[in-house]
Amino acid sequence: MIGLARGVFAPDLPASRPELAALCDALLDALDLSGREFDLQVAGDAAVAALNREFLGLPGPTNILSFPAEDPARPEYLGELALSLDAVGREAFLYGQPPGLHMARLLAHGFLHLAGLEHGPLMESLTEIAAETAAARLGLPS
Numbered sequence: 530m531i532g533l534a535r536g537v538f539a540p541d542l543p544a545s546r547p548e549l550a551a552l553c554d555a556l557l558d559a560l561d562l563s564g565r566e567f568d569l570q571v572a573g574d575a576a577v578a579a580l581n582r583e584f585l586g587l588p589g590p591t592n593i594l595s596f597p598a599e600d601p602a603r604p605e606y607l608g609e610l611a612l613s614l615d616a617v618g619r620e621a622f623l624y625g626q627p628p629g630l631h632m633a634r635l636l637a638h639g640f641l642h643l644a645g646l647e648h649g650p651l652m653e654s655l656t657e658i659a660a661e662t663a664a665a666r667l668g669l670p671s
Contacts, residue, residue: 531569552629555663556637560655562644568609569636577613592616593635595642607643612636629669633660 531549549571557563570576574590581587581594590613598608612635621631637659638652646652664671 531571551667552633552663552669553636553640555666556633556640556659558666559659559662560637560640560644562607562640564605565607566603566605567607567640567643570609570611571614572611574613574615577611577616580611590616592620593639595639597643597645607640610636610639610643612639627664627670629667630660630664630671633663633669637663 531546531553549569553567553569554563557565577592577594578588578590581589581591584594584596592613593616594611596609596611598606600606612632617632617635618628620626621628624631634656637656640659641652641655646655661671663669
């Protein structure tokens with residue numbers, strides 16, 4: 530399920546439910562995770578900062594949080610992601626990247642964490658390949 534927080538608006542991002550669903554499907558395909566289920570909450574910095582503090586004990590917002598599933602009865606369920614649209618826009622500007630492509634990178638990164646990967650060269654490579662593949666499939670600027 531994809532949830533959007535009220536008052537979160539980003540006209541330069543693929544941030545409607547249908548756009549997010551298409552982006553997530555393209556990323557899951559590129560990561561060989563097709564058919565896997567997940568929950569995604571899209572919110573602003575304040576909501577993501579609250580989750581970061583509550584679950585990780587860390588202050589302030591972050592770009593994406595990943596909460597892997599722990600239910601062996603549902604092997605198709607990857608877990609939950611929380612994405613800050615504020616962070617997507619801010620970081621895309623700082624890094625000089627198209628916002629939609631940066632969003633794809635963050636979501637790919639989150640999906641890889643849900644699938645059990647940790648930070649490192651493999652995650653970086655898979656994230657980049659999946660984001661570029663999904664962006665090309667959806668016609669997002671790269």
